[in-house]
Amino acid sequence: MIPGIPLPDAWTRRRLLGASALGLGRIALGSTLLDSLAAQSAPPAPAARAKRIVYLFQAGGPSQFETFDPKPLLEEHHGRPLPDSVRRGQRLTGMSGNQAILPLAGSFTGFARHGESGLEISDLLPHTAAIADRLCVVRSMVTEAINHDPAITFFCSGHQQPGRPSMGAWLSYGLGSLNANLPTFIVLVSKDAARDQPLYARLWGSGFLPSEHQGVQFRAGSEAVLYLRNPDGVSTDARRAMLDALARIDGDARQRTHDPEIDARLAQAEMAFRMQTSVPEATQVSDESDETFALYGEAARTPGTYAANCLLARRLLERGVRFVQLFHQGWDQHGGLPGGITNQCRQTDRASAALVTDLARRGLLDDTLVVWGGEFGRTAYCQGKLTPTDYGRDHHPRCFSIWLAGAGVKPGHVHGATDDHGYNIAADPVHVHDLHATLLHLLGIDHEQLVYPHQGRYFRLTDVSGSVVRAILA
Secondary structure, X not given: OOOOOOOOOOOOHHHHHHHHHHHHHHHHHHHHHHHHHHHHOOOOOOOOOOOEXXXXXXXXXXXXXHOOOOOHHHHHOOOOEOOHHHHOOOOOOOOOOOOOOOEEOOOOOOEEEEOOOOEEEEOOOHHHHOOHXXXXXXXXXXXXXXOHHHHHHHHHHOOOOOOOOOHHHHHHHHXXXXXXXXXXXXXXEOOOOOOOOOOOHHHHOOOOOOHHHXXXXXXXXXXXXXXXXXXXXXXXXXXXXXXXXXXXXXXXXXXXXOOHHHHHHHHHHHXXXXXXXXXXXXXXXXXXXXXXXXXXXXXXXXXXXHHHHHHHHHHHHHOOOOEEEEEEOOOOOOOXXXXXXXXXXXXXXXHHHHHHHHHHHOOOHHHEEEEEEXXXXXXXXXXXXXXXXXXXXXXXXXXXXXXXXXXXXXXXXXXOEEOOOOOOEEEOOEEHHHHHHHHHHHOOOOOOOOEEEEOOEEEEOOOOOOOOXXXXXX
């Protein structure tokens, strides 16, 4: 048994037959024993710098050229074709037509240096610019996916195909809860975002992990979690008695079938009972000060907006929720980029910066990691007709930008670089698996040791690769 990784404690008939077929049971047993011996000699887990993560996922792919990666040469070469020496024969997407003749598009907005660090940030993000000295900007992110669904799935689960556990589910499984009365993993989706790309519940699902590790989506309105309230005529005492009876019934079923999912369902039912009290308290923001609402912006008074969700995220984090993930759609600007991304930044800039500031002034940023970014970047060349108001950028997975702040990362720091056209990485690439490995490292987890047995082998968030990006660690 791998330390900290529970193996099934009982064999069902199906599991026994599957493991024994063609003598593979003996091989699997031998492999498990070898894994156990190897684990005992494995290096100690890294010291944890973070206790919790809030991930501000900007779904759709924000353009790095209008946010965190200025390219003066694009301004100079505006309207010219992308040089063959830069493209190197690559064809990344079929949506842009003939990439060899598409014109380069300089950014319509300016950049300026901010803070003592001199971090260059777009004029579209004035509030983010004000916290420049707290940010660690990674300009050399790279992913393998070119389309939204596999790219978002890759970021959220470490694999492009559906079915793997999500980041938050892995953290719930590996670290457990900091508050037994709230879910370990909570998801918030902006109701004021453009619905350009769909989001699926599997992005915060548990995959093959026990189901109690899946993310719980909180919704705007009077009922943050569906079906949490007791039905009319059912009192709290009656609900408690029902759960006690269910536990006795499930206990009998567990002895007969040895199905661990029975325990998972019971754990979820017990959590729902405790959440009947904890969720209304956590989501009731009326006790927040006017100064706090001014920090996040007036939109924070409207439940379900990005600003309100950032404020709610802070309340959840300070109550011990391990992983909070916000999703804000609308960044997929194939056309109308100037107006579209200006609006996106206006919706998210103030609240994103406010969350970092609020965590810092409450003493939570020291052990909370904040991550901001999307699933890929955008092309240096124009998609569609190149006009001042109606051009766009296509998907670009080869290089893009994200930022991190808080526990364990270098503040006021830029990691990696792209070439002068922003088309290829020039230094220090950071793969999605590398990012996941680094997040786990900051939480005190060796990404190669957080594994789960499934279908004959051990799976992990970083699949079969990934390295900690030590250059961004404080």
